[in-house]
Amino acid sequence: MTPAEAATAHGWRRVLAFGAHPDDLDFGAAATVAGLTRAGVEVTYCVMTDGDAGGFEPGDRHAINERRQQEQRDAAVLLGVRDVEFLGERDGYLEPSHEVIAQVVALMRRHRPDAVLAMHPERDWSRLQRSHPDHLAAGEAVVRAAYPAVENPFAYPELAEQGLEAFRLRWLVLFGGPAALTNLVLDVTGTEQVKLQALRHHVSQHPDVPRMEAFVLQAMADLHRRWSPEKAGDDEQDDPAGAVRYAEAFHLVAVNDESTISGF
């Protein structure tokens, strides 16, 4: 399934995406995001920290903030992302506090997305670097906002008083979690190079760009190989010999559907 096919199948017209640091969303999902925006889906990014603990150069951390925000905006433009919001939390200190959750709820209610794309709140023990504490905190804040706060008008009542009405979110699309939870693998062949271009915009984070690009491409190719239908014996979708295909992997959660009863 391609990102465009997933959008059609699940009714994604508007997607709000949350990452902890500038570059997180691009590492985890840029090829999918590019596929969605090309299919006409409206995607907005929210970066929760200012990324001031990232990079490899000592120096003015305020200048680093501004540089990383600009890098993220440039990458987002390339991917067709409509807008980038920054919550301005301190890098390395993110917690799923009520103050942060309320900001996430406010953004969700303002954008009223069909799907929220976010980092996974559960740790991937096979590659601990993916599970930076800020990533887990970002995921936890988003999941707590998705249920129950965004749909409960009495949660953070000041938001409803500001006219930000409660609504029921349909889908959570989480990335970077344990592989055992993967249940949605999207074929992003055709936008894998756009992902590399987007990642290249985060120049302050990459001491070795060719090595980073090789790693990212290999990871996407490995995901496709691991999850491709051919592996299960269905060889109807065979590509021309030697053609490499790429994928990004997610944990899709139906927050609300026809069968949902509030509180159960």
Ligand SMILES: [Zn+2]
């Ligand atoms: Zn990060």
